[in-house]
Amino acid sequence: MAQLGGSVRLVVGHDAGRYSRTMPIAIKTLGPLHIEDLEPHRFEDLIRQLLYDFRDWSEIEATGRSGGDDGFDIRAWERWGDPDRAGDADAGAEVDAAEQVPDGRGRQWLVQCKRERAIAPAKIERYLADLPDTTEDGIYGLLFVAACDFSKATRDRFIAIARAKGFAEARLWGRAEIEDQLFQPKNDHLLFAYCGFSLQVRRRSAKTNVRAILATKRAVRKLKGGGSHILLRDATDTRYPVMDHDTGDKRADRGRWKLFGMREVRHDGLELCVQRFLAFIDDDAVHWDYAEGMNDARAHDDPWQTEREREDEERERSVRQAAMAVWDTLKPENKAWLEVTRVVPYDRIVAIDEEGDEYARWPHVYFVSADGEPFSPYEYDDLSVAAMYDGRHCNPRDETRVEVFARAGKRPGHRR
Template identity: 50%
Template sequence: MVAKPIRTIGPLHLEDLEPHRFEDLVRQLLYDFRPWRQLEATGRGGGDEGFDARGWEIVPDAAEIDQPEEDGETSEPSYQDRQWLVQCKREKAIGPGKLVGYLDEVPEDERGNLYGIVFAAACDFSMRARTAFREKVRELGISEAHLWGKAELEDMLFQPKNDHLLFAYTGISLQVRRRSVKTEVRARLAMKRKATRHLREGGEVLIRDAEDDRFPYLDETPDNNNSRGNWMVRHFQGCFHDGLRFQHRRHFAFLDDDGVHWDFAESMDDAAVEGWRNPWAETEDDDARRNARHEAFHAWEALPEKNRAWFEVHTVLPYENIIDIDELGDDAFHGPQIFTTQFYLNSSGPFLRKSFISLHTLEGRWHSQMDSLGHENRVEVFSRDPRKKQFKA
């Protein structure tokens, strides 16, 4: 089975945060960790004795006294509150020995009153480091201790309640991404429904660059090899999973009984929309095109019916590149018009770069995407057009 690529978010580079910003991130994640009476950012003021935050957890018996004083200020921590120390390290690696060394920095006079400790770092901890951490906190007589490595911090940041912190410190927002995806899917479905309602399969449709203000008049002398006008009339083929499909080329073709050897009439193209259905169609070579088609048709008609085929190339206009569909048309083109994103020079414009090629006989035998056909299997049933490049499957 071939592995399918998935879209994911890369590792968060928390080690790139400025030291105080990393401390701020950890402290703000702590707000929902316990009910705090006070949580102090001691590391920002200096003289923190190696610890970056200190907090007093309200225990159940003390919750009833958590009332503001008359002047509006919160009461001071009581003797019943649990004291916590928080240490933050923005390092790429911390081994067992170094981790134990940091715990040894807990001041002697703090240890008697200390209930818990949170050690947070922007790196991952090994099993040995985690074991050494637990053993050391037991030795220090600390009742509760938590080791937050990079994995734990990412887990917390990816929770919906912390999406605002994820965005503030990394610029990533899963909620915004979900809304963006939801909006995009709704827009694609709305455009698909509109196309289904207003476009007729096999009918002519005008596809035009919404930013080309030359419409409907073609340039007589375009500059910089630009096209004379960024619009075209195509036959609509239907709605598919990747967008709207249009007939780009259609030729008489031959498919041998073996299903391998084949050919197509490159000198003619029935996909071109001409005459009154396309006001911008070129008319200079009308006689030459009619003669080429007549010659190809005679060669095609002389084939056994089972070997007569159509060689077709289809282009895809992605739903997301459609700005809107005008089902009414205007005085320049009376049929439906599709307004698209910009046609770029020397590119496929609003269409996918990948085109879809098929060869199918009148009896229904067909080869999608030329899976088993190639230039080496092409035989000469129809005359070649010296002006055209040889087809490469």
């Protein structure tokens, strides 16, 4: 698992004296609802259930389900006599209620449902031409619903024809109007029933997720005072504590666990130190250098240290001695450390064993992620003066680097 020791070098940013490399953040949003893919009768069922809150109905009939509907997909009767509804006609003047309610059940509405991807002005004109006669059938209002978006020209043609045909009210619902209603909290059950997801469940899931993150953050903060190292473990790797035989594979491919030094408990997760170098900061806090070819972040008492890692440590020992000889000659205000750190997000941490076990006495931090990567896709470089009384930082930019330590052909982040 190269991720436990790997790195990513990305865009440079700035964070209160620390310098991060990160990537653009993608914004999550909902795509359009594919209501046009509903089976025709299911589409009519959806509209009928949305219809209940449209007016005060005395009766709603699903006439389109049986066939031979005489142009009615849904037929409904609105209770009338409410003075607040007077003059609420979009397609014509107020009509005498007695003429519109021959059987006393209320104002009759005709609802037409079309599960189409596009309806142009000419097509809606053909649909309206086939509707029943408003006078003969005693129809008061028209609601035309389709699973597509309507242009302004189509909406204008609809209103003009509806008025000419004598409808007292005429409404046009397209995809936008249907989605507006489905996204209302009161209709969340319909959103789930017909589209397969629930915004309310998502909100509850977000609330649960935030609580879990805060609980994990508190648990991680307790570890900060308990020791300098943790064992980061993939909770899905059942090979622990025995690594696969060393056949030249990368360490992470043989066992997905590794010791790291804890650095900070941050807002975005547990920060672990993956590289640490002796460094130099000039008096101007601009020019700098670091000792290549060494890494003081290594856990020297790692019980799973490979032969290759032992050889690397032996090579680094002489490099570090030479670098320390230079570092010791520097003034205290110029002695610095360059630390490269990675962050394990709280939502990837699934459990913490504060006591460890007989193989690793350090706390065990278990992670799970979809791609097997424990770290966020960015890292931090912290170049600061080593002296406790001096809080100077420096931005480790290539163009301001000078030569104080011997070069070894390596750069922070370009590491195994």
